[in-house]
Amino acid sequence: MTLFASRPQAAIADAFSIQYRVKLTDPHAHVFEVTLTIERPDPAGQTLALPKWIPGSYLIRDFAKHLNRLSARTHDARPLAITPLDAAHWQIEPTEGPVEVRYQVYAWDLSVRGAHFDATHAFFNGTSVFLAVEGQRDQPVEVILEPGQQAFQSDWQVATTLPALATNAQGFGRFQARNYWDLIEYPVEIGTFQCLEFEACGIAHQAVFTGKIEWDRVDTEQLKADLTRICETELTLFGTPWPIERYLFQVMVTASDYGGLEHLDSTALMISRDDLPYLGRKTVYPDAYLNFLELCSHEYFHTWNVKRIQPQVYQRPSLTEPVYTRQLWWFEGITSFYDLNILWRAGILSAEQYLTRLSKEMTKVYRLPGRFQQSVAESSVLTWTKFYQQDENAPNAIVNYYTKGALIALGLDLTLRRDTQGKLSLDDVLLALWRDYGRTGAGLGEGEIEQVCERVSGLDLSDFFARYLDGTEDLPFEALFASVGIEFRLRAPSHLKDMGGHLGDEDDLEAPFEAPLVLGANFVQTEHHTLKVRHIWQEQAAVNAGLAPNDELIALNGFKIESLSRLETYLSRHQPGDTLSCHYFRRDELHTTDLTLMPPPQDRVSLRYHDSNDQPSEEWTPWPMRSRN
Incomplete structure (x- = not known):
């Protein structure tokens, strides 16, 4: 397996005035150790800053809360005072000559936005790890990645598109970035992972999968073929010259996570292991696998739309x-x-x-x-x-x-x-x-x-x-x-988990089906075999009865309601306008209210061909589409 990190590129600068050294110190304490060397600090006192948010995710996350043991010293090891200015800025006392800044990053955020480090892998975004040198963000920087000393880390490898200068067979070593904004565009994944390699329009692509996976049961040929088709379709849509020379999908596989974050020539993804295509599946494209492919399509599209076509701000x-x-x-x-x-x-x-x-x-x-x-x-x-x-x-x-x-x-x-x-x-x-x-x-x-x-x-x-x-x-x-020969209509749900789509003959206006009554609330199952209200829809039955989020539904008309299927079965016996007694807990207090049922809302979308008896040919398209070279 040949990873991008092991392909050295020409040096951006003859010498780097800013260098970051990241060491995988302690996976059990989840700590990265970072050394920042500044060759020409501001003589009036160098200011440092750590981002509060990461591009593509618009929430103040205050990454500095995970930064510990911050210290500074001169090149001859004389300690320097470093003073916090606010939650994200620090100032080093004035000095002449190079300055070395040391700190630790606590990495226990298992997400695409932060940093995570344990005995299974290491992952970080630059916004969580690299202090910015204020006044010098435009300067080229060097990064050195050092492996840890734990025995199980001996076969760990590096997967990143951060441009390499000189690396060993595992991908550890020296890297570079044109400036600070460039630096934070290259998330780093380190560990033992499964890797797929493919070409799209002649461009090298890789997908690395981290996490506990029964890889021998994954249909890797189908996955590789589908990723290739997605990438080639998008590359062809935008046309040459391509904005990338390589691309990396970094995929963390867990029990139930889902999400992604785009970067210049890579993306960090999290998916459920159920989202992978397994050999022996009943259909080629089950919904869970399509969700994963759609996520890949979304983040890859950001290569153009967000990372390069972008707001001024x-x-x-x-x-x-x-x-x-x-x-x-x-x-x-x-x-x-x-x-x-x-x-x-x-x-x-x-x-x-x-x-x-x-x-x-x-x-x-x-x-x-x-x-x-x-x-x-x-x-x-x-x-x-x-x-x-x-x-x-x-x-x-x-x-x-x-x-x-x-x-x-x-x-x-x-x-x-x-x-x-x-x-x-x-x-x-x-x-x-x-x-x-x-x-x-x-x-x-x-x-x-x-x-x-x-x-x-x-x-x-x-x-x-x-x-x-x-x-x-x-x-x-x-x-x-x-105008393009498709019928759009809104219909009532056919069951409580109905999320839209065409139902078939019963969806015909002349042949209405019996829709289930709904309460206008989202429920989650509790360990006590009750239904907890998660969201309430205004002007529907639940809110009119006085129910609120976090209430636990216990019974209707004296009958225990312990699941969504039980709720749907019970409601099927009633009609709009019926009033039911409703027992529920709010915190630890039992309440009773009257709940009057309402007709189900017409809020599920159905799209179908105007003539339902016509089946589309292989050449039929929803509406004309064109791709450009």
Whole structure:
């Protein structure tokens, strides 16, 4: 196995004035030991800073809370005073000549955002480990990775796209970065892992998998083929010259995690081991595996849309204070539209399967009343608080700029196709942004994306953006889908876990099915065999009865309700308008209330062909799509 880290590249600088040495000191204490050498510190007193947030994840995380034993000394070992200025800044006393700063990083955050280190592996993002030298962030830096001394670490290897200068067979050694902002774009994974290698459009790609996996049961050939198709589809969409020379998927496999974070030429992912494609599975593409592929598609798409096409405010931020933009509807929403669309373009999903998954994605928006309370533009600006710090009232108060942003992308694509008679699509806007901003490095100002949409299409889209981006209206999907031969409709759920999609003949308007009664609440099963309320929907049965988040439902009309299936069975015996006595615990207090049942809401999305008797041919597409070289 040949890893990227073992492929030395030409030196960026003849000599480095800033050097970081990271040593894997103690996996049992979860400690990295870092030595920062500054050859030319500020003679007035050098200021250091550690980021409070990481690009791509918009929450103040205060990584400095994991930094310990910070000290400084001169090149001849004379101690220097180092004073905290605030939660993220420190100042070293004035001195002449090189300064050495030492500190430890406690690494026990098993996520794609932080740092984690134990006897199974080591992983870190630069924002958690590398103190920035203020006033010198533009300077090239050298990084030295040192292995630990534990016996089980003897066969550990390094997987990173951090440019190497000189490394050993395991990938440890000297690396470099052009500047501090470049440095934090290369997460590092160290350990024993499974590795897939493949080429996409002639570019070397690797996927390394860390965690406990029955690798001999994984269908690695299918996985390699699907990742290749996804990457080649996206590379072909944007066209040459490619923005990357290599790419690395760093995948941490656990029991139930899911998420990803994009970087310049790599991505850090976390998935459940159930998301992998196993040999002997009943279908080639079970939903869990498709979720993983969609995650890969999403983060890979960020190679262009976010990491290179980006808002001005995201270009070289200090990372110690929030930055605000209303543009996340594009950077996350449009990416969320394409991540699924790419699976169809790549031939992984059929047209019918694509419409089914698209229906379910749309249902996530239509189920939440918060879409009428907050615009997507406002959701973007307030991501630091309302979106990344959601409370139990979130479904009623906020909208998700990922999912609703994807709907705006879908609506914009259909609008462009309809109003230009099929001559233009969202692809044309995307490629214009890539040409004029991504390739040039120019940042996007507020409102500039909307201007590009109008300039490329020649259409007046001011009403579209006023109503659906800055406003809270639902997009006119019935008319938009009709323009491409697809029927869009909202229906009631067929069961409590129904997340949307076409049901078949019973979904016909002339043959309504019997929908289950719902209470307007999300429940989670407790160890006490009760149902705990997680979220409450406003103006539905549960909230009208006085139920609240964290209440435990005990019984209805004197009958114990211990599971969702039991709840659904019991409700099936009743009709809208029936009033049930409801017993529940709030904290340790038993309460009783009357709960009046209401008709199920029409909030599940169904997409189907206008003539349900027609089956699409192999050449049929949901609507015309074009790829560009």
